[in-house]
Amino acid sequence: MSLQVISSNELTQRCRLSDGRLVDIEIDDTGLEITVTAVNGAKLGSIELQDTEPGHYYLTWMYLDQDGGAFRRCGIGRQALKFHHESFGCLFTAAPNDGRQREDSSHLTGDARGFIQKMRDEGLVLPADPYL
Numbered sequence: 001m002s003l004q005v006i007s008s009n010e011l012t013q014r015c016r017l018s019d020g021r022l023v024d025i026e027i028d029d030t031g032l033e034i035t036v037t038a039v040n041g042a043k044l045g046s047i048e049l050q051d052t053e054p055g056h057y058y059l060t061w062m063y064l065d066q067d068g069g070a071f072r073r074c075g076i077g078r079q080a081l082k083f084h085h086e087s088f089g090c091l092f093t094a095a096p097n098d099g100r101q102r103e104d105s106s107h108l109t110g111d112a113r114g115f116i117q118k119m120r121d122e123g124l125v126l127p128a129d130p131y132l
Helices: 076-088 112-122
Strands: 003-008 012-017 022-027 033-038 043-053 056-063 091-093
Touching: 003 076, 012 076, 022 076, 033 076, 043 076, 056 076, 056 112, 076 091, 076 112
Parallel strands: 056 091
Antiparallel strands: 003 012, 012 022, 022 033, 033 043, 043 056
């Protein structure tokens, strides 16, 4: 499915999904949280980040299926990360896909394994540090 940005300002984007549904992607002022909501609807989820070093944000929590999954695999997660990258000029790091559960909950579960690998392949998420 493809997604089209139909309006954008400093920290908010409105996007139209290929089926016509609208979502808003909003980044908080600190850059540490990205919230996604369905227009005239419920919160779909958020992405929580940790500012680890200059130019990098670590993905600690990403949950975009609070609605039960009706908005999954629509390109929203990718667009949220791209929008944050465009706004802050930083890249992302994420836990390696090693099966370990991390105390900060940043381990990869469910769809996150495939999603993070795709984002690594596209260069939006840096290769994993195996020592995390």
